Amino acid sequence: MNEELRKIWQSFFDWVMGNGPRPENEVIPPEPPPDLPFTQKPKDKYSRFHEATLKERYDQWLEIHGLHLFSVLYGSLSVLTCIVIVSLLLATVAELPPFGHERNPANNEVIRRYVEHGGHETGAQNIVAGLILDYRAFDTFGESAVLFTAAVSVLMLLGASRRNKFDDSKSPHADGAGMDFLQRGPPALRHHVFRNEDTILRGVANLSIPIILMMGCVVVINGHLSPGGGFSGGAILSTALILAANAYGFDKVHWFFNERTFIVSSSTALMIYALSKGYSFFTGANHIHSIIPKGTIGNILSGGLILPLNICVGLIVAGTLYGFYALFSEGDM
Amino acid sequence: MIGMFAYNIPFASIFIMMITAIITPLIPNRKRLPEKLSCLSIAVVGLLSAYLLYELTASGRTISFNFSMGHFPAPWGNELRAGPLEAVLSLVFCTAMLLSLTGNFSSTAEDIAPARRNIFCVLVNLLTASLLALTYTNDLFTAYVFIEINTIAACAIVAVKEGPETARAALRYLVMSLVGSGLVMIAICLLYDLTGHLLMQNMHNAIAELVATKRYMIPLTVSLALITAGLAIKSALYPFASWLPDAHGSSTNASSAILSGLVLKGHIFTIIKVFYRVFGLNVIHALRMDTAIFILGILAMIMGSVHALRQNNVKRMIAWSSVAQVGYIFLGVGLNTVAGIAAACLHIIVHACVKPMLFTAAGGLSNAAGHRKGLHALMGTFYVNVWAGLGLIAGAFSMMGIPGFAGFASKLSLTLASFDHNSIVWALTALAASSVLNALYYVPAVIVVLTHNKDARKNFTAPAPTMSYKISMCIFLALNFYLGLFCVPLLRLITRGVNVL
Numbered sequence: 001m002n003e004e005l006r007k008i009w010q011s012f013f014d015w016v017m018g019n020g021p022r023p024e025n026e027v028i029p030p031e032p033p034p035d036l037p038f039t040q041k042p043k044d045k046y047s048r049f050h051e052a053t054l055k056e057r058y059d060q061w062l063e064i065h066g067l068h069l070f071s072v073l074y075g076s077l078s079v080l081t082c083i084v085i086v087s088l089l090l091a092t093v094a095e096l097p098p099f100g101h102e103r104n105p106a107n108n109e110v111i112r113r114y115v116e117h118g119g120h121e122t123g124a125q126n127i128v129a130g131l132i133l134d135y136r137a138f139d140t141f142g143e144s145a146v147l148f149t150a151a152v153s154v155l156m157l158l159g160a161s162r163r164n165k166f167d168d169s170k171s172p173h174a175d176g177a178g179m180d181f182l183q184r185g186p187p188a189l190r191h192h193v194f195r196n197e198d199t200i201l202r203g204v205a206n207l208s209i210p211i212i213l214m215m216g217c218v219v220v221i222n223g224h225l226s227p228g229g230g231f232s233g234g235a236i237l238s239t240a241l242i243l244a245a246n247a248y249g250f251d252k253v254h255w256f257f258n259e260r261t262f263i264v265s266s267s268t269a270l271m272i273y274a275l276s277k278g279y280s281f282f283t284g285a286n287h288i289h290s291i292i293p294k295g296t297i298g299n300i301l302s303g304g305l306i307l308p309l310n311i312c313v314g315l316i317v318a319g320t321l322y323g324f325y326a327l328f329s330e331g332d333m
Numbered sequence: 334m335i336g337m338f339a340y341n342i343p344f345a346s347i348f349i350m351m352i353t354a355i356i357t358p359l360i361p362n363r364k365r366l367p368e369k370l371s372c373l374s375i376a377v378v379g380l381l382s383a384y385l386l387y388e389l390t391a392s393g394r395t396i397s398f399n400f401s402m403g404h405f406p407a408p409w410g411n412e413l414r415a416g417p418l419e420a421v422l423s424l425v426f427c428t429a430m431l432l433s434l435t436g437n438f439s440s441t442a443e444d445i446a447p448a449r450r451n452i453f454c455v456l457v458n459l460l461t462a463s464l465l466a467l468t469y470t471n472d473l474f475t476a477y478v479f480i481e482i483n484t485i486a487a488c489a490i491v492a493v494k495e496g497p498e499t500a501r502a503a504l505r506y507l508v509m510s511l512v513g514s515g516l517v518m519i520a521i522c523l524l525y526d527l528t529g530h531l532l533m534q535n536m537h538n539a540i541a542e543l544v545a546t547k548r549y550m551i552p553l554t555v556s557l558a559l560i561t562a563g564l565a566i567k568s569a570l571y572p573f574a575s576w577l578p579d580a581h582g583s584s585t586n587a588s589s590a591i592l593s594g595l596v597l598k599g600h601i602f603t604i605i606k607v608f609y610r611v612f613g614l615n616v617i618h619a620l621r622m623d624t625a626i627f628i629l630g631i632l633a634m635i636m637g638s639v640h641a642l643r644q645n646n647v648k649r650m651i652a653w654s655s656v657a658q659v660g661y662i663f664l665g666v667g668l669n670t671v672a673g674i675a676a677a678c679l680h681i682i683v684h685a686c687v688k689p690m691l692f693t694a695a696g697g698l699s700n701a702a703g704h705r706k707g708l709h710a711l712m713g714t715f716y717v718n719v720w721a722g723l724g725l726i727a728g729a730f731s732m733m734g735i736p737g738f739a740g741f742a743s744k745l746s747l748t749l750a751s752f753d754h755n756s757i758v759w760a761l762t763a764l765a766a767s768s769v770l771n772a773l774y775y776v777p778a779v780i781v782v783l784t785h786n787k788d789a790r791k792n793f794t795a796p797a798p799t800m801s802y803k804i805s806m807c808i809f810l811a812l813n814f815y816l817g818l819f820c821v822p823l824l825r826l827i828t829r830g831v832n833v834l
Contacts, residue, residue, distance in 0.1 A: 149456070280404070
């Protein structure tokens with residue numbers, strides 16, 4: 001009985017230790033070589049000379065044909081899945097309420113109030129601006145924060161912190177797990193070859209950058225009066241920065257817009273958004289009178305917080321889009 | 334009804350975390366100031382949540398309230414909603430987040446370059462804010478926006494530790510997670526087209542009317558399937574969980590703890606809200622989604638453990654065990670009763686407390702073994718870092734469901750909840766089989782850690798665990814025993830919360 005228990009314990013112990021099943025009457029070596037950690041122990045401790053087993057033949061076959069088989073199977077399965085999902089979604093769309101019909105469920109009291117009272121309730125002539133920056137300003141705050149999160153993440157992965165690691169030889173973390181990966185590759189290179197003599201690009205840039213900048217500012221500042229707003233205006237502003245970087249080189253853009261400026265401008269803009277809108281949410285929820293004036297509809301200074309919020313969103317969007325371009329093309333900002 | 338101070342807590346919690354996240358890049362990156370600031374903010378929000386919970390339940394009645402974000406009432410503006418369940422969850426999320434950060438304070442310093450550490454703090458703060466927003470929001474589109482923040486920040490805190498495997502894991506996580514986001518987005522568009530609302534309560538009424546008149550049933554079913562699949566990918570329900578072991582196994586310990594303990598839970602709670610508050614249990618049952626979730630939950634319970642059995646790396650083993658534990662939660666959701674959802678919420682809380690402890694303990698042990706993560710390298714490490722060893726043992730016992738430990742409470746309540754259900758045989762068999770499978774990989778890990786290894790002391794030159802590690806582990810252990818021994822009042826509280834959800 002005791003012997004039985006000992007045997008069961010032994011086999012359990014073997015299993016814990018990762019040893020295979022032990023043949024009967026095997027002489028156990030008194031102690032394993034002490035200098036090797038377990039994972040490097042020779043695996044053939046108990047192996048005997050034998051022909052290729054079925055398992056080994058299967059493994060061999062898999063090694064030769066496996067990748068091909070996998071790619072064929074993967075390809076056909078993904079096509080099949082796509083067909084199924086596409087047909088399912090098409091069937092769904094066919095069942096949806098007809099587009100633009102007046103009896104649709106989406107045409108309800110929510111939309112009616114936005115359209116009929118949006119103007120005087122938010123002070124914005126552009127109903128969409130009033131909708132996203134006043135009625136549902138919390139969602140837009142979240143959207144700006146999404147951009148901020150993405151920009152900060154990309155900056156962390158590709159930006160200065162990565163570059164500094166190469167110079168930082170006295171870093172106490174030089175023996176960390178990731179260092180061998182870093183040391184294998186060269187530091188981020190400047191891929192962008194900047195040519196001084198590109199006069200055509202420079203000429204066009206000289207002409208168009210002021211116009212683009214002005215256009216962007218108009219779209220941002222008039223966001224509550226006409227179609228546009230922070231998101232579209234910010235995208236226009238960022239194209240001016242990208243064009244300037246291509247015409248004059250990233251170094252020139254660094255004079256007025258670098259990583260630090262970007263972080264400071266984005267954080268400040270988002271902070272202004274958070275604080276001003278936080279005040280507005282707080283007063284609204286607690287039924288306290290808000291000191292923010294609505295202004296006269298149609299004036300440039302109207303719409304309560306919408307104008308400053310549009311400028312904040314514009315700054316964040318412009319910085320983020322230019323930042324993505326610079327970081328992905330240069331690995332630097 | 335409820336005090337002015339407590340009334341503003343949900344809004345204040347989200348904004349405190351957002352403002353901390355925004356201000357962190359601007360403060361000097363010295364003396365680990367950003368991390369201390371994050372810990373402070375999270376602690377403050379945790380205390381506020383505890384006070385909110387007290388206010389909501391102290392009078393003996395179960396109170397819940399809506400908080401309109403701005404001057405416009407609900408269907409037009411955004412709205413937050415808080416009840417006992419939301420307060421408990423945000424308290425647990427803040428506690429687990431704080432302990433994950435303080436417990437891994439020294440390993441974070443080893444894994445993350447100094448220049449990256451303040452951005453790591455920004456991401457952690459954004460994650461906390463998004464978890465709080467997902468907990469409190471009453472608006473499906475707001476939920477989507479914060480799911481986006483959650484996704485990006487979660488992928489970035491995987492990639493924050495440099496190395497080929499974290500880069501690959503983060504990329505894989507990003508792709509899978511974005512597929513999930515896309516499905517959720519399509520589903521929300523479809524639902525808006527069918528109901529004309531984004532506020533959960535109004536959507537619920539509109540959907541009930543559609544179901545009663547049998548109109549638009551195909552788009553409704555498809556949108557439910559899409560939103561469930563999208564959130565299931567993000568919360569690593571089994572067939573969609575292939576990204577999880579890489580992401581949780583290769584990242585730094587603090588990230589693993591946060592991802593496994595908290596990020597998955599935010600998405601699962603969103604699923605619970607969609608099921609319970611948007612569609613309603615009857616509609617879910619009529620559209621058969623409960624059965625699908627139930628089956629996938631059972632599959633996850635078994636397959637997560639089977640995969641965990643095959644791992645040799647301790648962190649990957651714990652990561653696969655998360656897949657199994659997510660299966661338990663979905664089993665509870667799939668029961669489609671109030672008791673089932675309450676049990677699922679209890680398991681969310683238990684897992685949010687136990688899994689960060691396991692990852693912190695595993696990090697401490699592998700640190701003691703000279704940064705080796707293979708199970709066999711950990712032999713005898715208990716005697717080098719006793720606190721980490723105790724954490725691993727308590728966590729393992731908890732995951733197995735030994736009475737007195739936290740996991741027992743939630744497994745017991747899942748079992749009791751399945752008594753009212755038709756599929757009781759399946760549920761009980763799966764619970765039993767999964768518990769045995771859990772034991773099959775956790776017991777060997779415990780034995781390995783406890784086995785005396787003469788070389789352990791002289792070979793392992795790890796520094797002694799820091800004070801913050803010891804204190805965090807103490808609180809983790811205390812929470813574990815508290816949840817295991819005194820779960821009945823908590824379960825009663827959760828049931829009250831689910832009833833007013």
